[in-house]
Amino acid sequence: MKNTEQQSASEIVLFGALGDLSRRKLLPALYQLDNVGLLNDESRILGVARQEQSLEEFTAFVVENLESFVKEGLNKETLDRFTARLVYQQLDFKETDSYSALADTLAGGHETRIYYFSTPPAIYGDITDGLKNAGLVTDADRVVMEKPIGHCLESSKVINDQVSRYFKENQIYRIDHYLGKETVLNLLVLRFANSLFTTNWDRNCIDHVQITVAESVGIEGRWGFYDEAGQMRDMVQNHLLQILSLLAMEPPADLSADSIRDEKLKVIKALVPINRHNIKDTTVRGQYTDGFLNGGPVPGYLNEEGANKASNTETFVAIKAEIDNWRWSGVPFYLRTGKRMPAKHSEIVVHFKPQPHNIFKESFAELPCNKLTIRLQPDEGVELQMMNKIPGIASQLNIHENKLDLSFSDIYQDQRVIDAYERLMLEVINGNQSLFVRRDEVEAAWTWADGIIEAWQSTNEAPKPYAAGSWGPVSSISLIARDDRQWVE
Numbered sequence: 001m002k003n004t005e006q007q008s009a010s011e012i013v014l015f016g017a018l019g020d021l022s023r024r025k026l027l028p029a030l031y032q033l034d035n036v037g038l039l040n041d042e043s044r045i046l047g048v049a050r051q052e053q054s055l056e057e058f059t060a061f062v063v064e065n066l067e068s069f070v071k072e073g074l075n076k077e078t079l080d081r082f083t084a085r086l087v088y089q090q091l092d093f094k095e096t097d098s099y100s101a102l103a104d105t106l107a108g109g110h111e112t113r114i115y116y117f118s119t120p121p122a123i124y125g126d127i128t129d130g131l132k133n134a135g136l137v138t139d140a141d142r143v144v145m146e147k148p149i150g151h152c153l154e155s156s157k158v159i160n161d162q163v164s165r166y167f168k169e170n171q172i173y174r175i176d177h178y179l180g181k182e183t184v185l186n187l188l189v190l191r192f193a194n195s196l197f198t199t200n201w202d203r204n205c206i207d208h209v210q211i212t213v214a215e216s217v218g219i220e221g222r223w224g225f226y227d228e229a230g231q232m233r234d235m236v237q238n239h240l241l242q243i244l245s246l247l248a249m250e251p252p253a254d255l256s257a258d259s260i261r262d263e264k265l266k267v268i269k270a271l272v273p274i275n276r277h278n279i280k281d282t283t284v285r286g287q288y289t290d291g292f293l294n295g296g297p298v299p300g301y302l303n304e305e306g307a308n309k310a311s312n313t314e315t316f317v318a319i320k321a322e323i324d325n326w327r328w329s330g331v332p333f334y335l336r337t338g339k340r341m342p343a344k345h346s347e348i349v350v351h352f353k354p355q356p357h358n359i360f361k362e363s364f365a366e367l368p369c370n371k372l373t374i375r376l377q378p379d380e381g382v383e384l385q386m387m388n389k390i391p392g393i394a395s396q397l398n399i400h401e402n403k404l405d406l407s408f409s410d411i412y413q414d415q416r417v418i419d420a421y422e423r424l425m426l427e428v429i430n431g432n433q434s435l436f437v438r439r440d441e442v443e444a445a446w447t448w449a450d451g452i453i454e455a456w457q458s459t460n461e462a463p464k465p466y467a468a469g470s471w472g473p474v475s476s477i478s479l480i481a482r483d484d485r486q487w488v489e
């Protein structure tokens, strides 16, 4: 299978190769690229982790996880090729003077090295120092950093400063995997390749927007990490703000990385600050309690595996966000995200304004407004809710609400849904930063998120309880009901 003409050979170095992200997402993504011929035959994959183990043991670990996480099943030929690329290096990342063993392992390899930091962000600086000390930093190298970068604006600056001592901005790929999702990427096409939406995409035509990112999973054994972060830092500061900025940005001049990132940045900077004065009217934070999901009982957050203390960490956030600019002034963007909600279900619903005058009062006292629903996952697609005449001679102008439904699984039946990490890994290999987050975006996002977190801290209020398997605390309904609107369920 040859598809690798443009992909130059690189050494892909996974720091934290034995961790959760690596085994569930990164290794399967690399396997999938290999399977479709998008990994150069010469590229090696070097797993680096703290644990002492042989190459055979690492290979067995990789195969076991590929078997679990590559849904389509493994291809023998690809698996043989993939496992032949593997190399393992034991290393304590904090021992910044002991990276010489890694340098020896990399010696004679390809000149482009991709260092993927799949570790807690607090040690990105140590890894960078270690690489520098061992002479493993050149202009050809790239660094991939996982989110959330830091815990707040200040800590993100420290981490970014540490990494950028030796790597330039054009070598740094800050991952937000939502930017690699087909449907998130499709926002660019939907908005800028369809004049219908381009011309109606502003405060004159749009009443409000809802963005829901609901997960049915809890915190999946990551209590230690999650309890420090909470849903605000884990999901809103990054994924939801990235979706919001793609949805609300001005048309970029072209598809280059900086054109897109410049426009996203302007949106994040234009978000109306939320602070202790407006926090109560604009946000709700919740924490799930014991409940039922998929027909069975599930534990509350404080009863999850690994929970070791009482905690006020939020597992649900709803926010009424506003963008203070020419295009969006007065249009609320309601954001909502939580763990242990009834289903994994992420979508954007754009509510258009009502018609100025209703000539169909006999059918509808109030005409329902057009709604554009962008289903991010699962059941990816785009749906336009509109009014239509019910066919028939008897009813001259009997109308009802119906929809145009572009379901990706129906239309692109033979197309596998590509995992976000596959696309993003390929973009790193190809050296394209468009789908990665620039430092100033991260900092603007932290500035806004920190304001909310500090305001919550200042009120000292506990998160509102919601039963696992529900759509969040009752007060999240009031948040939007106060504006005479309701969440689309």
Ligand SMILES: NC(=O)C1=CN([C@@H]2O[C@H](COP(=O)(O)OP(=O)(O)OC[C@H]3O[C@@H](n4cnc5c(N)ncnc54)[C@H](OP(=O)(O)O)[C@@H]3O)[C@@H](O)[C@H]2O)C=CC1
Binding pocket: 015, 016, 017, 018, 019, 020, 021, 022, 049, 050, 051, 091, 092, 093, 094, 117, 118, 119, 120, 121, 123, 146, 147, 148
């Ligand atoms: N898991 C997920 O779904 C997601 C994760 N992320 C981000 O990805 C990154 C990795 O997360 P995740 O895989 O879940 O975390 P894990 O804790 O599962 O993995 C981290 C890995 O780093 C290793 N490590 C930590 N410190 C050292 C050290 N000093 N020396 C050597 N190895 C070390 C750990 O080894 P050991 O086990 O020996 O401690 C572990 O293998 C984080 O930044 C996280 O925020 C982002 C999105 C989703």
Ligand SMILES: O=C1O[C@H](COP(=O)(O)O)[C@@H](O)[C@H](O)[C@H]1O
Binding pocket: 177, 215, 217, 234, 235
């Ligand atoms: O970054 C993260 O994302 C996942 C949700 O990702 P998805 O692709 O499954 O929607 C979330 O569960 C995790 O807590 C968070 O760190």
